[in-house]
Amino acid sequence: MDHFLYRNGVLHAEDVPLTEIAATVGTPFYVYSSATLARHYTVFDEALAGMPHLVCYAMKANSNLAVLKLLGDMGAGMDVVSVGEYLRAKAAGVPGERIVFSGVGKTRAEMETVLAGGIRQFNVESEPELYLLSKVASEMGVEVPITVRVNPDVDAKTHPKIATGMSDNKFGIPIARAREVYKLAASLPGVKVIGIDVHIGSQLVDLSPYRDAFRKVAELTEQLRADGHEISRLDLGGGLGIPYERSNAAPPLPMDYGDVVRETVGHLGCEIEIEPGRLIAGNAGLMVSSVIFRKNGEGRDFLIVDAAMNDLIRPAMYEAHHDIVPVMEPAPGAAQSPVDIVGPICESGDTFTKQRPMPHLDDGDMIAFRSAGAYGAVMSSEYNSRPMIPEVLVKGDQFAVIRPRPTFDEMLNRDKLPEWMQD
């Protein structure tokens, strides 16, 4: 089921016409569907039914407070990778017992804040982190539950920038060295080993790398238990891919992913954590933009739109594909011709797509980029002094701005002139 459908010739988000949102906030903007976010969380929760589990939303995918509160209120945990994300999760009402702290470079200051505020577990990624965490926790007189992130050396067969589970990646500890590191962890004060963590990459479209990685985790669980460690929790990471191109074969469903979890680690009696980000938020959001100019070039037509790479960087950064559709439904059988859809920024990289067949669109027409709910707004910037675009949340026939577009004054006032320049 899709909550972004044409009705009466206009693309809607749930029951709200996108034209109505555009009239209120202007373009470009992001819009998210509450129903889709909720459904994606529920699908993961159900996929792990029968096993004790917690779905920890990887909030780096979309960390708007309203999105976090929607998921947190449904019972989701959160996977955070910085103290900023931790504070957002707390602000959204998620208790520390449901927050997991991941990341390769946690600082002392981050550890202190998180330990003081309460945390479910640290996913430790290196020995130096283990020593520092032990020291900080001991100083504070607390004992923090930890897993060690192991790198299983499996090829996730995804874009190199988002593959994280091969031995040449910066993430985790090589699985072959895990027993040694767990032994060290068990000897240190302030930390308590409770499980194993693994995350092999993002936008996986095949289950076999998961099967390989989880089998290795199961084997390691038995070994570590034999070594005398308590392994009662397995954090299996995130990364399940979404269908960015409707015309392509669909990636595996969370249900099938749940079956792989059950089949590989279900017999161990562990509590299971998973950390999906993209699959929860990705297809729950659109970016809506207007055509500034249609420019007919020599043998090549361009749509220059009011969104740019600073608003949605995925095409420039990962060669990512987004389906792009007109907001006003084209007539059935309307002729299509290839266009390049580009932003106004003075870089050739500011190109969303090349030679994409599209129905005829002209100045002022609106388009929607699908699958833009994850790694969209969170990766945006104000490059070219372009204000960050607003985020809107829809629920049924209601919509609300959940992050307004800043005014130019607000942007300017963030810069400060040094005293010696003030006259």
Ligand SMILES: *Cc1c(COP(=O)(O)O)cnc(C)c1O
């Ligand atoms: C990025 C990340 C995730 C989420 O990945 P998705 O592809 O968005 O599901 C989960 N866990 C960790 C440790 C991550 O770095």
